Amino acid sequence: MQGDRRDFLRITSKIAMGGAVVSTLPVLTKCTRAVFDVYNINKDLCIGCGDCIPACYYKALELPVRTQYSIDTENCTECGKCRDECHDNAITVCGVDYQIDKDKCTDCGRCVETCKEEAIHVSYIYYNIDEGSCRDCGKCEDICPENAISIANAEHLIIPEACRDCGQCVEKCPENAIHVSVVEHDINQETCRDCGECVPECEYGAIKVATINHDINPESCTECGVCMPLCEEHAISIAVKQHYIDKNECIDCGQCEEKCEENAIEISVVNHGIREDKCIECGLCAPLCQEDAIEISVTDYSVNYNCVGCGECKEECEEEGSDCISWVNGRDYYTVGSNCHCGSKPCVSACPEDAITIVNNRAVINHDKCERCGECVDVCPKNAISPCKVQIDQEDCIHCGACYEECEYDGITRDVPANHHEPRINADKCTNCNDCITLGFCDEDAIERIIPQNYHNPIINVDKCTNCGDCIEDAFCEFNAIKVEEPVPYHEPIILTEKCTNCGDCITEEFCPENAIFKVIPNDYHEPYIDKSLCVNCDDCVLDNYCPYESIERIVPPDYENPFIDKDACTQCDECVTEQYCDYTAIVKQYPNGGYHEPVIDLNKCTKCGDCVTTEICEWDAISKVEPAQYEEPFIDDNTCTNCGDCYNAEVCEDDAILRIAPENYVPPVINSDKCTSCGDCSDTCEYDALKIDLHTATIDETLCMACGKCELLCPEGAISEK
Known part of the structure; x- marks a missing residue:
């Protein structure tokens, strides 16, 4: 209007x-x-337009000079409002757009509050710390200008009890914060057995041993098998000959028991004794015993006056196989003397055999009928009948006592010695050879075997027997009752290489009494050693007992000190723990200041500047930007934006993420002085004071x-x- x-x-x-x-x-x-x-012209109101x-x-x-209008391009935001207000089309504004550089924008949202037209759209984001990835080093705390990050700062240390002093962790630490007095290892030449058992245990191949194998000399080996149970690895294989006792030939004497050093022979010894009720104390058995174990108090026998010459003793003696009894003067009949002239002749009636007759008043004895009973002698009043007599030859007498037992007239006297004792077998001398029985020492069967109540068949205890063969070679049994059972199938004695650890115990512990086991030394033998270029000093060889003989030793340096981590050099990167610098978990992380708490970002303090992420202060990407599910990239709505430039000119965005985009044919904003009527409307329209007025007031x-x-x-x- x-x-x-x-x-x-x-x-x-x-x-x-x-x-x-x-x-x-x-x-x-x-x-x-x-x-x-x-x-009058009011100078305060006149704008010098000249209308x-x-x-x-x-x-x-x-109006000496009409008021000139110009645009301050530094303040002009090229919003175009002045251009639209100018009636004379004197203002030229190309116009610029404002956009957000998505690569620079951190989605902090501070620009949103600056825009009065609500043309800037930024999704709400926040920053989070992944507890699993965070190393608790605390570096991010220092980078945050708002002190919004809280970390339970950790310290790292080495546990001396767990540390192997290998020094492997030292080179891995980029800050050279780890200090270890390296303890090296070596092999004691004096105690090493060259078994090589430690060689495959070392995963680094640092142990060098020229393995000495072992073998058995078949010529020296007796195949006893004594060495087999002594070998803990069961590497010795012997086709052992088993020994046993033939019970049919064993006499249970027990002589072999004492000879076996291993007490492997078990015999229920059968002793021998003499039955008193059968022994006649003849003593014939005594000289037959080779061990003089039979002790008999021999009883002598002699003929006394009671002998009637019956001859029964002589016959009995002859039946016993002895001829020690003979007739005195060789006369084995009764004779009648010249003084036989009694009238009654009682001898005739006394003779039970009717062997006496009277001829010419003299008694005549029929020798064919006479039994030499002595009845006639006893009744003859004139003692005219002379009986025949026997005599005992003491040298030939076997003292069997048969004559004594046979004589019914008590004509034989039994002379018992003063030191008489019951017949016996001396157990200290008797070897229980059983000859006294098997060879029939006693015709009266007075010698007997005394079998124990807990009797068992003779055996060789296989658990005790070492199969040394001494029982056969040394003839423990004179009756050859101990025998050998040959193994099937048979093989020569060997040492199984797949089982043998070459420990050398078979030699040092003298498994073989015959020294049949020997060392096989290789041609390229060398002293055992640990290759320093390969050894990592992990100490497994000592702690895990690679050598059962403790030949591997730790060489501790003279200036040894406990391992430690230099706190001044340590950056708490935690790689020594997370990357397992120490295979033995000797390096640990601790929280000295009040203990551990989850790493957090205080959202009330956080300005979402993104420095904690963009500066890459966290080497482990533990800090992340959390975007909502409906996240959209930040943008400026062209329909709403008035191109006022507040978001740009006020330096709201510290990251320079808001861009001022000029068209290709852009020229700076200008006022055409030929068209400008200096009405001043543009000046009133520009809220940014971008229009400069060279004011000249009109005069009347x-x-x-x-x-x-x-x-x-x-x-x-x-x-x-x-x-």
């Missing part, structure tokens, strides 16, 4: 100047200087002013008024 008003004034002014319009004549005719007062000058017909208004020449009022009506600012 203001433009229409100005056009109207311009038209009416032309009509007045031309005097062609009748309707304006009365106005003109009265317009005289005398009638109207002079007008009033052409309106004055009398040229009473003067009172000598010329006719006080027509046209300038007053035309001035858009109301700067002209009557005095």
